[in-house]
Amino acid sequence: MKLVNATGLITKEVKYGDNSRIITIISPELGKISAITNKYKGGKGKALPSLQLFSYSSFVLFKGSEKGLYHINEADIIEPFKNLREDLMGIVYASYFCDVANHIVMENEENPEFLRLILNMFYALSKKDANFDKIKTVFEWKTAVLEGYAPDLEKCSSCGAEEVSYLDLGRGVGLCKNCGKDYAGVAEISRNIKEAIKYIENAELSKVLSFEISDKLCEYLNSLSEIYLRMHLGTEFKTLEYLKKMK
Ligand SMILES: [Zn+2]
Incomplete structure (x- = not known):
């Protein structure tokens, strides 16, 4: 043995x-x-x-x-x-x-x-x-990063403009105000949301929760990370449905 x-x-x-x-x-x-x-x-x-x-x-x-x-x-x-x-x-x-x-x-x-x-x-x-929703969105974005699906929000993936106003959820890339309008499956992202996603992507785990965010923005960030992770993992989680019911 x-x-x-x-x-x-x-x-x-x-x-x-x-x-x-x-x-x-x-x-x-x-x-x-x-x-x-x-x-x-x-x-x-x-x-x-x-x-x-x-x-x-x-x-x-x-x-x-x-x-x-x-x-x-x-x-x-x-x-x-x-x-x-x-x-x-x-x-x-x-x-x-x-x-x-x-x-x-x-x-x-x-x-x-x-x-x-x-x-x-x-x-x-x-x-x-503990701010459970903040922890959840950090967990979801970090999971996406570890799985190789980190969204690239540095510039517009279509025209190269530096101002990114949309996240293309399926492709995991940023789009500017003009180009974003032509795509389906995009979510609008404000500057604050974009900065929060970039911070979470790059921060060490020991510091990843050390950022300020309003409840309203956190809620939006949460809905984005939830959809994003579900799309990229291609599966539904019963425990997530339960979590949403309990909130
Ligand atoms: Zn563009």
Whole structure:
């Protein structure tokens, strides 16, 4: 039996039989993996903190006879994100981020940058007075950047003018006032919106939330990033629909 050490964030859990669950772990060492766990207090009880959804833990794992499934030999909590899970809306936002993570990170394919992004966003969601919508739009734009879909807003992609007034959502490029009118699927972007997108694209994760934005602009930025990410990933997320209903 070969033991493997890994750290990772638990992004999904599904019941498996009466006393077991299969958890999805996003790990920098192993990518996305599935592991079976039966370590529950008294069988029916709650999962150990280190094995709960949204926990960031270290694991000692081994491969069992089931194809692709890992078994857990040991698990220790690194960060439980306690504040986040005590807030219903925190759970709703975290669930959506996990959904995106599970879609993007491939089985057994390393993606440390994406794990770093989602962990940073989880820490941000855990803070008192967290602005959830600001965190969401940052998460969505940064996800687009990591996936290679960063919008290019430096100049008009059609005539080369420096003034960009539209974002072509499908192509991820900027268009000026004149050219933008001729295209379908474009969204108007003010100077402030353009600067916010460029800031998020380029900022280090430690500073990416350090920008001022009004609630109204944040709402628009949010609707843009939401459509943009959905278009480029080509999928709908049930957790996002739920999030919108809950707001
Ligand atoms: Zn133009």
